[in-house]
Amino acid sequence: MxxxxxxxxxxxxxxxxxxxxxxxxxxxxxxxxxxxxxxxxxxxxxxxxxxxxxxxxxxxxxxxxxxxxxxxxxxxxxxxxxxxxxxxxxxxxxxxxxxxxxxxxxxxxxxxxxxxxxxxxxxxxxxPETFFTVWTNVFDRVGLTAGERFLVHGGTSGIGTTAIQLAKAFGAEVFTTVGSAEKAEAARRLGADHVINYNEADFVSEILAITDKAGVHVILDMVGGDYVERNWKVAAVEGRICQIATLNGVSENVNFSRLMVKRLIHTGSTLxxxxxxxxxxxxxxxxxxxxxxxxxxxxxxxxxxxxxxxxxxxxxxxxxxxxxxxxxxxxxxxxx
Ligand SMILES: NC(=O)c1ccc[n+]([C@@H]2O[C@H](COP(=O)([O-])OP(=O)(O)OC[C@H]3O[C@@H](n4cnc5c(N)ncnc54)[C@H](OP(=O)(O)O)[C@@H]3O)[C@@H](O)[C@H]2O)c1
Known part of the structure; x- marks a missing residue:
């Protein structure tokens, strides 16, 4: 000893x-x-x-x-x-x-x-912190599988850099949002297929255009606030959304009919x-x-x-x- x-x-x-x-x-x-x-x-x-x-x-x-x-x-x-x-x-x-x-x-x-x-x-x-968090939420909780379209917000955060790489490694098509051109370049270098600088473009219209309105199957979100409804707009039918933080605050008024019409699952967890x-x-x-x-x-x-x-x-x-x-x-x- x-x-x-x-x-x-x-x-x-x-x-x-x-x-x-x-x-x-x-x-x-x-x-x-x-x-x-x-x-x-x-x-x-x-x-x-x-x-x-x-x-x-x-x-x-x-x-x-x-x-x-x-x-x-x-x-x-x-x-x-x-x-x-x-x-x-x-x-x-x-x-x-x-x-x-x-x-x-x-x-x-x-x-x-x-x-x-x-x-x-x-x-x-x-x-450990980001790999345990991304694994339990993205793969175990909302079950991302190869061939699905995956969106992670905050693509250059500790969580985001881990999520982009793991989603790519397990065969997903990766979408991410970031707040600057420098961060967009870093997210692309990590392998993200589609990077949206939210200060220059609306991620909802961008992703709906790229996917021909089909949306994304899985979303990992740390932003909350008005992203909750925007995530529902950009989710595919039967899409799964996992909330791990609310950096932009909690959402007081959301239109649940979007969730019902698309049969979405919105979950979350703290590790x-x-x-x-x-x-x-x-x-x-x-x-x-x-x-x-x-x-x-x-x-x-x-x-x-x-x-x-x-x-x-x-x-x-x-x-x-x-x-x-x-x-x-x-x-x-x-x-x-
Ligand atoms: N639930 C869980 O078990 C769990 C576990 C670990 C972490 N988390 C959460 O996951 C999030 C990411 O953690 P991290 O350690 O990876 O953080 P981080 O590296 O500091 O990244 C946070 C990123 O979020 C983006 N962002 C968007 N809106 C923001 C706002 N209002 N304030 C601050 N940043 C904002 C920023 O990127 P842009 O400049 O591109 O916007 C920022 O770089 C945190 O909220 C953390 O609490 C949750």
């Missing part, structure tokens, strides 16, 4: 607010409990839900640490009781319910995956509060279906920028500028 210190540096949220409320603090190194492993963190991914948590809008689920951070990469340094399939010294990445912005974090063994062949620790830290068994099942599917695609170079995390852990505030400011393309990652300086 490896030696590890009693105290560590972690990023605390002093009080709800702007990026500057994120500051390094001394915290005890957590202990791995039943079915858990302790990871010495090499890198931690930054996700939009961390921004919501920092602002006080997304409290950690019961039992999760108050330190932000939903995904890490690093080295396993200790095992709790009853852990199978993970060993001390393994290079891993993991989905965690919180606590990722730290030098050490505890993860449930079922949410731990090996660092895919050929990826750096920084790249591996950028995988963080789901139980360990649910997350372990997603991890197993990712390991089988997606990790080989990453090792083969067919699918790669899109890296925007890297910041030292202590400068988490700058990483959040970058994310809130919405200038980023792909993933922002914090690094601890720990050896890979």
């Amino acid at each position: 490896s030696e590890h210190p009693r105290m560590m540096t972690a990023i605390g949220i002093a009080s709800p607010g702007g990026p500057d409320v994120l500051a390094p603090e001394e915290r005890p190194v957590p202990a791995a409990g039943e079915g858990e492993v302790l990871i010495r963190v090499a890198a931690a991914g930054v996700n939009r839900p961390d921004v919501l948590q920092r602002r006080g809008h997304y409290p950690p689920p019961p039992g999760a640490p108050d330190i932000p951070g939903l995904e890490v990469s690093g080295t396993v340094v200790a095992l709790g009781p009853h852990v199978d399939g993970v060993a001390v010294g393994d290079a891993v990445c993991a989905l965690v319910p919180g606590g990722g912005y730290a030098e050490y974090v505890v993860a449930h063994a079922g949410s731990v995956l090996p660092v895919p062949e050929g990826l750096s620790m920084e790249e591996a830290a950028a995988l 963080r509060p789901r139980d360990n068994a649910f997350k372990a099942a997603i991890a197993a599917r990712l390991k089988e279906k997606v990790w080989p695609l990453i090792a083969a170079g067919t699918v790669r995390p899109v890296m925007d920028s890297t910041y030292p852990l202590a400068r988490a505030a700058e990483a959040h400011a970058r994310m809130e500028s919405s200038g980023h393309i792909g993933k922002i990652v914090l690094v601890t300086g720990a050896a890979a």
Whole structure:
């Protein structure tokens, strides 16, 4: 069993607010409990839900640490009781319910995956949150299949870059919306077949024109607001829509007749509060279906920028500028 210190540096949220409320603090190194492993963190991914948590809008689920951070990469340094399939010294990445912005974090063994062949620790830290989220929503929940037309909004977000690549890898025709010409170019490079800059064109009329009014079979939406009805307009008959966020706010008045006439299914989910068994099942599917695609170079995390852990505030400011393309990652300086 490896030696590890009693105290560590972690990023605390002093009080709800702007990026500057994120500051390094001394915290005890957590202990791995039943079915858990302790990871010495090499890198931690930054996700939009961390921004919501920092602002006080997304409290950690019961039992999760108050330190932000939903995904890490690093080295396993200790095992709790009853852990199978993970060993001390393994290079891993993991989905965690919180606590990722730290030098050490505890993860449930079922949410731990090996660092895919050929990826750096920084790249591996950028995988879990978006790959678990896209897999469970797009493939398990609304069942995207080869040959279907798929629309993801926010195509250059962490979620969007993952969704474009996975949908393409599994044989879908991919449509995406983005907010600038630079983002449109990035989405095309990732393999999107049809990219709409929503500041220049209306995605509804564009997609209906491209598809000869047939629409798209599956939509992954993080925007909400007036996109709810616009998604229904652009969905194919029997289309499936999955809501994972409402960045533009909730929709108060929607015309349900559109949903009825087209026999649409509109669903949604949040990953963080789901139980360990649910997350372990997603991890197993990712390991089988997606990790080989990453090792083969067919699918790669899109890296925007890297910041030292202590400068988490700058990483959040970058994310809130919405200038980023792909993933922002914090690094601890720990050896890979
Ligand atoms: N339900 C779940 O389980 C789950 C899990 C993970 C993430 N999420 C959600 O998925 C979304 C994407 O997460 P992420 O980490 O990939 O985020 P991200 O990289 O920060 O991307 C968000 C993107 O959304 C677009 N956008 C559209 N309207 C926006 C608005 N009003 N405010 C800010 N951005 C807007 C922006 O691109 P343009 O400039 O092109 O508009 C922005 O780059 C977030 O809302 C997050 O909370 C949900």
